[in-house]
Amino acid sequence: MELRVSDLSCARGGLIVLQGVSLTLRAGQARVLRGPNGSGKTTLLRTLAGLQPPVAGRIDAGADAITYASHLDGLKATLTVRENLQFWARVHDRPVGDALLRMNLDGLADRPAQALSAGQKRRLGLARLLVTGRPIWLLDEPTVSLDAASVALFAAVVRQHLADGGAALIATHIDLGLDAEVLEMAPIAARDILPQGGFDEAFL
Amino acid sequence: MIALLLRDLRLSVRSGGGFGLGLAFFLLVTILVPLGVGPESALHARIAAGILWIGALLACLLSLDRIFALDHEDGSLDLLVTAPMPLEGIVAVKALAHWLVTGLPLTLAAPLLGVLLNLPVHGYPWLFVSLLVGTPALSVIGTFGAALIVGLKRGGLLLSLLVLPLYVPTLIYGAEAAQRGADGLPALVPLALLAAISAGSAALLPFASAQALRINLR
Numbered sequence: 001m002e003l004r005v006s007d008l009s010c011a012r013g014g015l016i017v018l019q020g021v022s023l024t025l026r027a028g029q030a031r032v033l034r035g036p037n038g039s040g041k042t043t044l045l046r047t048l049a050g051l052q053p054p055v056a057g058r059i060d061a062g063a064d065a066i067t068y069a070s071h072l073d074g075l076k077a078t079l080t081v082r083e084n085l086q087f088w089a090r091v092h093d094r095p096v097g098d099a100l101l102r103m104n105l106d107g108l109a110d111r112p113a114q115a116l117s118a119g120q121k122r123r124l125g126l127a128r129l130l131v132t133g134r135p136i137w138l139l140d141e142p143t144v145s146l147d148a149a150s151v152a153l154f155a156a157v158v159r160q161h162l163a164d165g166g167a168a169l170i171a172t173h174i175d176l177g178l179d180a181e182v183l184e185m186a187p188i189a190a191r192d193i194l195p196q197g198g199f200d201e202a203f204l
Numbered sequence: 205m206i207a208l209l210l211r212d213l214r215l216s217v218r219s220g221g222g223f224g225l226g227l228a229f230f231l232l233v234t235i236l237v238p239l240g241v242g243p244e245s246a247l248h249a250r251i252a253a254g255i256l257w258i259g260a261l262l263a264c265l266l267s268l269d270r271i272f273a274l275d276h277e278d279g280s281l282d283l284l285v286t287a288p289m290p291l292e293g294i295v296a297v298k299a300l301a302h303w304l305v306t307g308l309p310l311t312l313a314a315p316l317l318g319v320l321l322n323l324p325v326h327g328y329p330w331l332f333v334s335l336l337v338g339t340p341a342l343s344v345i346g347t348f349g350a351a352l353i354v355g356l357k358r359g360g361l362l363l364s365l366l367v368l369p370l371y372v373p374t375l376i377y378g379a380e381a382a383q384r385g386a387d388g389l390p391a392l393v394p395l396a397l398l399a400a401i402s403a404g405s406a407a408l409l410p411f412a413s414a415q416a417l418r419i420n421l422r
Contacts, residue, residue, distance in 0.1 A: 049282075049286050050285075050286060051282055051285060051286065051421055051422070052421070052422040053422075064288050066286070067286060068282070068283070068286050070279050070282055070283075071279075072278060072279025072282070073278070073279060074278055074279040074280035074282070074283040075278060075280075076211070076215055076278070076280070077278075078215060078218035078219055078220065078221065079211070079214070079215070079218070083214075087207055087208075087211050088283070088287075090206075090207035091207050091208065091284070091287045091288075091289065092287065092288060093288070128283070
């Protein structure tokens with residue numbers, strides 16, 4: 001299990017926003033992305049997750065190794081907490097296990113997701129990571145709308161994941177208390193911003 | 205795959221899911237037509253098959269923009285794309301769920317509504333069979349249209365404009381099969397062509413829909 005990225009360029013809206021991204025993430029390692037708004041953190045994570053093709057460069061990870069948590073939680077409002085999580089567990093062909101307990105949601109299991117608070121929805125969205133069983137977590141601002149206790153809870157979950165041989169790439173402004181290197185966005189920002197792929201690409 | 209199908213079916217029967225919406229719309233259209241064209245039962249009998257087909261088609265259209273838009277809004281479409289399922293399979297399952305929620309109930313209800321329009325007796329089996337064979341094409345083509353407009357705000361009207369022309373062959377052969385059946389003429393040829401449209405679009409369009417989704421999610 002290893003994520004190896006070499007000389008990656010990513011585009012957003014037809015413009016190159018990141019150039020020359022190279023990083024290696026081994027089992028047990030975490031890396032924090034740091035940079036101002038609009039510096040391309042989400043674009044980098046979406047590219048690594050396979051949601052958009054890279055403009056140049058290589059991404060090497062095992063098959064089905066990566067899971068991505070965007071700032072949207074992917075919850076269905078009319079399904080209960082347990083049904084939401086069971087769905088993702090069945091999609092990934094894995095048991096739900098103790099994911100509800102670990103994200104402190106076991107008391108809310110039969111409540112519809114629409115009746116949860118923003119922080120509780122977030123915790124449910126993050127519990128999905130546990131049922132995917134995938135080793136590499138790409139997290140985009142995972143602590144938004146979490147209170148201090150939930151941030152600590154989530155940090156403990158990430159630490160356990162790393163201890164179990166997982167890896168995480170986290171875009172965050174909060175110090176999760178992880179032993180993680182920081183990847184600054186400024187040096188990899190594209191210097192000469194040019195539209196790529198000709199005229200049409202700018203409209204896609 | 206099955207998990208996704210069951211989730212979509214479950215969501216459709218929960219509050220705000222839209223199950224029965226298309227059916228109610230179909231019922232209303234069928235009731236409104238005799239009010240509009242006047243109380244001439246001979247005229248009703250002549251136009252019944254066509255009206256029922258147009259009603260079914262419009263009822264199908266009504267729920268198309270929900271296929272991907274809701275999943276895109278709450279972020280689950282992104283997560284499904286990264287799940288261990290081929291995107292073509294996801295699209296096909298979505299189309300199947302749409303047909304089970306919309307096309308199949310319309311097909312089952314159509315013979316009952318045929319009574320309202322004074323459909324000739326020997327037209328019922330042909331109406332039922334033509335809808336059974338033709339509505340899957342409506343769902344699959346509609347799913348393609350829905351994939352094209354993912355990410356657009358208020359894309360519903362654009363979706364109708366994109367999809368309605370694509371529905372023309374299905375409508376022509378479907379209504380023709382039902383009409384010829386009602387008139388007591390042999391209707392196997394339009395029915396076979398209708399089946400070919402359904403089979404062809406079910407085989408090919410999921411690939412096009414998946415590609416459209418990939419481009420729209422960038």
